[in-house]
Amino acid sequence: MVFSSLTFLCVFLPAVLLLYYLSKNITYKNAVLAVSSLIFYAWGEPSFLILLIAASFINFLLAIGIDKFQGRWQSKLILGIAVAFDIIMIGIFKYAAFLTESANLVFRSSFPVPEIGLPLGISFYTFQILSYVVDVYRKDTGVQRSYLKFITFVSMFPQLIAGPIVRYSQVEKSLEKRNVRLNDFADGSRQFVMGLSKKVFLANYCGEAKDLLLGSATHATAGSAWLGIIFYTFQLYFDFSGYSDMAIGMGRMLGFHFPENFNYPYISRSVTEFWRRWHMTLSGFFRDYVYIPLGGNRKWWARNLLIVWALTGLWHGASWNFVIWGLYYGVLLLIEKLFFKWWAKIPVLSNITTMLVVVVGWGIFYFTDFNELKTFFGYLVGYGCQAYDITTISALCANAWLLAACILVSTPLPRAIYEYITSIKYVGVFLECIIMAAMFVGCIAALTGATSNPFLYFRF
């Protein structure tokens, strides 16, 4: 199920909130959350529900084992088993076809390529489970002995399929006891509506413009290629950050505090800064569970950096273009760290160059087919196409204000204005309610009339 669907907004969310608040104690509340999360997951992916339950149950038991033998060699062994199990699981379900195809290509072999569908959200929930077993081993968190609570953590529907990647330690206390204060509920509902609006008004319409410009139904031109990839740049950001906002907002409505995942990444002045602001929970995961254990900044930092970025790329999808995309950032970060630290001090110019790097990066990210990728980069420099055509001009005019809105909403300015007007004495609160209602009704209307409404990060 997706958040930005009428089924979710008109049926699922009201029903879950009602049942949740009718439940009198934490056990019932957790049960409501776990069951509704499993229904939420099964809605889109019924056949892989069993994998989610089984993977979480096995890790749940292994973590108890790790805890039991804490400080002894058995604990390390069980951790090894757990990590191997998780990596093999994601390896089979996400990377088996990719690895076989790559092997066939390198060794000119002809192993049959397995046809396994990608289980929804596997990259997200596997990482959450992994962080949990490692944290138990490191004694960074206590062990959970109730499977109900553990499955509630793993499957919690707000963040189950597209993050943020929540670590067990961040919700450990809330699983035992949580009081939702009215402030939390109000803030959560506001963040939810804002996230929904980002997704429905900005991401979806940017997606439509991008589909027209980069799709096969119209002619490729240099102008269309640039404009298309710029719309994709905004689609990705508002899609994913909108989703995260909705997740964090719902979390607060249910009494959880999930970590923020985005912090205006498109105002960054360097690639380093961009990755401190984009998908922060993923960068955090790789920093704490891969980069630092490899030696971090102390030992072989350049090697560590490249390993982390190749893995970051691969996490996004089982295709070589993602590995290239990851390494592209790895190399850029390396160069930046060594030679260009001063560049970020130049305002505007550094913003522009950073965005150029990011937009080109999304080009690598978008095309999973190498030939298409090559052709696309040709188009960017005008090779084999016209500079622009009527489609380019039409798309620019028809989405001119959308583009302006996207640029604006990528900066903290609208939020500052919002906070200012909603804090005006007496009228501010009414304005806030009116804005919220207008956004929500607009979203319901846009979803009713929508033709296309995919979530991009679902496939990762």
Place this chain on the structure above:
Amino acid sequence: MRKYFVTITFLLLLAASVYIFFSPADTASIEAENREAAELPELSAETLISGEFASGFDSYVNDNVGFRGQLTALSDDIKSYFGFTPKLVGKVISSTSDIGTDETLETGLMLLNGRVMEMFSKKPEIEKKYAEALNNIRSVLPDNVKMYSMLVPTQLEFAKPIYRNAQDSQEQCIEDIDSMLSASITAVDAYGRLKAAEESRPEDSEDGLYFKMDHHWTMDGAYCGYEALMEKTGMNPVDKNDFELKQGEDFYGTLYLKAKSDMEDPEPEKLYYYDVESEGDFELVMRVVYDDGSELEYGQDAPIFDSTKDGYLFFLGGDQPIIEITNNKIKDGKTIMIIKDSYANALVPWLVNNYEKVVLIDPRSFKGSLTKEVERYSPDELAVVNYVFTTTFSDYCELLNDIAE
């Protein structure tokens, strides 16, 4: 105080969402989209596991929420605030197109001066299949049957270069296919006639060769195709001024339905037609051949111009597997068989003036054998008449090929 107001507002909004879910469905808004509302899917273990129930339920909710008409209208309004449409530039939107086969293709639509025009994307691999299908049809025809191929371009092809160049050249597609046809198939140059007629037409004239918001040609457009075919067969075309020009019903067209949310309430178009039917004495019969070879005849009293039907369906009442039209005033036995898509339907009212029998076969619904039909009618001529977009549909080319087997 703020927390109370915000929380209450949000809860009221959620309650309103529940309310629209339980409100009676707005059936009129679905009818306006020319389709039926999704029904509540069957709940069973099988549909649950396959995910069919979930996707069916989502469609059901989308189609059956209350106030759907108002909500979609609001959605269109919101969309219109995202930018502007300069009159000279028009608007290009993405859409899908299908021609009544299983395949659906991504396509661009150009909205310009109140017209909605499909944008052509050339597919050389499928063009090859199209030409092969025609060559295969030729190979099963007796040598004495003359065969023609007419591919009809659409209106964007004749717009000014700045608009026309946003799509692939339809002229090139037709030339490429013609060059792949066997020597015993005569290519009919509808393109040239349409181009000449379009160029001589005053720019602001209301009546055109194509409908404004439909992908088909008008009877005037079809007349160009008719003249081109007559030129190749060596017959004289009838003069269109011999027939009374009448005005049919208002209609919008199929492309309008796709572009509606991007248009500002355009006026419906009038359908004009040359009343060939009242000048002559025609008999129609329709026929379907089932997979097991059995047949059923129907539609014996059907008219050429069916005023009970909307839009382009006015011509012959739409597509049928086989339609046989006899002109009782001609007794020379001359018969033409036409393998066709819907473009031929507006051409038929002209052709019936030159042949005693016109037999139309639609490969999308005809399940019989062409050889048998050729034996039955012993046609003098066979023409394959399709609009150029059919050469981008792989499955249509397969269907075309199948009837030769």
